[in-house]
């Protein structure tokens with residue numbers, strides 16, 4: 001057991017993969033002698049040589065497009081995008097080729113590519129350095145999308161991603177790069193790829209989180225415990241493929257579910273999770289599935305990111321809306337009542353009209 | 364201040380001011396630069412034969428759109444010499460990265476014409492085995508394939524396979540960012556890749572003048588340190604000679620080469636396009652006189668290399684190819700809807716398994732309803 005940062009764990013995973021498989025290549029911007037702006041590739045060029053880990057010209061579409069050709073040629077490229085928003089120039093290559101080539105060729109051409117992306121906020125970064133971009137990738141069939149929350153999981157998820165026969169978008173929560181935890185890599189202790197993990201058992205609410213939101217969710221669960229609410233926290237880990245089973249089983253026991261994500265809420269991963277839970281657990285739910293997320297705004301400047309990011313308080317406030325006293329959520333009540341009344345009135349009028357018409361027909 | 368003469372390096376990289384040419388439009392010979400050798404008689408006859416077959420395939424494919432057998436077909440009529448030379452310049456170990464317009468090059472590389480047309484027939488996105496054929500799936504997102512060719516070239520170099528990748532791209536495609544990124548990456552990585560621009564003067568309706576203000580597209584190489592050549596794209600001996608030299612230079616010199624062929628798209632962008640909206644018949648007539656097959660025929664006839672027997676054999680082979688294609692394309696295919704879930708990932712996700720089962724149930728219900736209706 002050694003204490004390790006997530007950055008060190010990722011570096012170790014890259015080293016072990018480079019050691020074990022000659023086909024693994026690491027490339028991107030500043031990943032060579034500098035070791036990447038976050039030092040994830042520290043020492044790899046020194047230890048494995050320029051042929052295995054190298055700097056490319058500065059062009060993200062070029063990096064990913066090159067990786068496609070190399071993977072077609074039998075290599076297993078692991079590429080780094082310098083920051084989340086700077087992966088956008090590569091989006092066409094990712095969406096039109098990385099995600100589709102296996103399918104286009106009826107399985108004859110596989111693309112075992114890993115696209116590593118330092119991801120999300122919470123580090124006081126200026127604009128374009130803090131985007132939560134998972135929504136774009138999870139909405140693209142053919143990609144696998146994962147994000148670790150602990151150093152040990154970061155190591156195994158990255159090893160799994162590199163060994164995977166399919167392309168993986170590997171989202172590395174920037175704010176967790178330097179968080180240290182005890183790591184034992186001598187035996188595999190984490191779940192297989194594609195499975196979620198219950199990281200804290202509880203009875204009253206299932207709180208689903210992934211990547212940067214997992215530590216926040218755990219803090220919120222701790223605080224809620226003081227208020228007498230027992231919270232089960234699930235680290236979803238791999239967003240694609242999605243583990244419905246673990247989540248459904250948990251919500252089946254707790255009857256309540258809250259999803260946390262840093263990303264803006266509209267049309268996001270949290271919406272997908274909420275929909276999946278209510279589709280599967282409708283009769284077991286005691287309250288609507290609620291989302292806690294960033295606001296639907298472009299990522300704020302550093303001094304305001306605290307106002308945007310979902311923190312412990314926003315999660316605890318959301319627990320208050322879980323109808324523990326069987327009282328409907330007042331937020332939507334006014335709207336809902338008006339809507340119901342309008343709908344009823346319209347339906348009544350329609351029915352009357354139909355009856356009149358039928359009468360006319362019989363006469 | 365004395366102006367320094369350009370270094371040899373720069374002169375090496377710059378294209379010649381005029382396109383390389385062996386044949387004038389009437390088939391008479393003109394002088395090409397010393398470094399390019401006229402291909403052997405045998406190769407020229409092979410090129411002739413392949414162009415005749417390619418042209419017939421192309422015409423047949425356009426006809427198949429009219430019969431509703433193809434969703435769409437982008438013809439390469441007029442670009443025949445480029446298509447055939449691209450196939451002939453490559454060795455077996457080399458890779459080709461084609462666009463939607465390059466079906467003839469694929470047929471000429473030996474892929475079954477029906478497999479080439481799988482995409483446009485609507486059965487699947489790619490009908491041939493890219494690995495066995497060393498031909499990437501035909502690419503529609505413009506210029507994206509140029510980067511793949513660069514990556515493949517680097518992969519071939521790393522594996523010591525002595526292979527070259529050849530990327531086909533249009534004049535319009537050279538405006539895309541990926542084209543420029545690919546040239547730059549290839550030069551820096553010293554990737555053995557040939558970028559072959561078929562400048563057919565149009566990107567759908569947009570003429571070359573609106574695409575680029577460069578003296579020629581071949582000049583786009585110099586800024587990246589990529590050796591570049593321009594060639595008359597309707598002169599088969601010239602395209603074959605220049606492309607073969609480029610491929611062998613990439614192979615032995617371990618560096619990219621950019622080749623621009625000046626040619627013309629005789630048909631509309633696809634069968635669904637109306638070219639009269641943006642170009643006049645006079646222009647098309649002008650290029651009709653520059654037809655690559657007629658030009659080579661005139662040359663071969665003048666040299667007594669081509670006789671009626673060879674012409675008749677080529678035409679008979681072309682008709683046989685067309686008849687076989689018609690017969691096989693006229694058979695109705697019924698792609699299996701359930702296959703839609705099979706190749707998204709190596710193993711379907713649990714969600715895809717559920718969706719597959721859902722579609723299977725929908726199809727079964729449809730079938731049952733259909734047979735009930737028949738009985739009733």
Ligand SMILES: Cc1ncc(C[n+]2csc(CCOP(=O)(O)OP(=O)(O)O)c2C)c(N)n1
Nearest residue numbers: 464503504505533534535536563565566567
């Ligand atoms: C990225 C992208 N943008 C737009 C299109 C639509 N499109 C298809 S072909 C074409 C024209 C391409 O012209 P050119 O590169 O000269 O090739 P040509 O069709 O003349 O062979 C366009 C705009 C596309 N396929 N991909």
Ligand SMILES: [Mg+2]
Nearest residue numbers: 533534565566
């Ligand atoms: Mg064009």
